Amino acid sequence: MTNTNKRIEHTGVVHAVDGSRVLVNIEQQSGCAACGARNMCGTSESRDRVIEARAVGALQAGDEVMVYGEQSLGLRAVLWAFVVPFAVLLTAVVVLNRLLDNEAVAGTLAICSLIPYYIVLRLMRGRLDRKFVFYAVRQAADEKSETM
Secondary structure, X not given: OEEEOOEEEEEEEEEEEEOOEEEEXXXXXXXXXXXXXXXXXXXXXXEEXXXXXXXXXXXXXXXXXXXXXXXXXXXXXXXXXXXXXHHHHHHHHHHHHHHOXXXXXXXXXXXXXXXXXXXXXXXXXXHHHHHOOOEEEEOOHHHHHHHO
8 A cells, every 4th residue: 555645545456347336356454464574474464355436437347456545534434433432432431420320331321322323324324435435547557567
């Protein structure tokens, strides 16, 4: 993954095409996948992921593409997936601990306070899909040789 011009970029292979929407297989690698000792270590891992992206130009299954999106997408994803739920949980724990004498009940209710958050997040899925957009563009021959 490279970070140029405030973009997140990753190479992949088009898995399926549906109009301007494409599904791209990318290999997600752990942070240690670039380490020279990864073959001896045994802890490095990589997994295939399927990313939905908008096609830039005509693409077909099997094409090697560059998938890219704004760098701020990662920060927004962390915000919605981790920071906001943590703030909701922490606030609920503090408030419920002050209101209730039983910490077990307060903790259980605090965890249950995340249910409405995830329901709202699910209801906002269409809006989030419009904000979290990745694009797929066919890789030029000279770009392919640089990434290998």
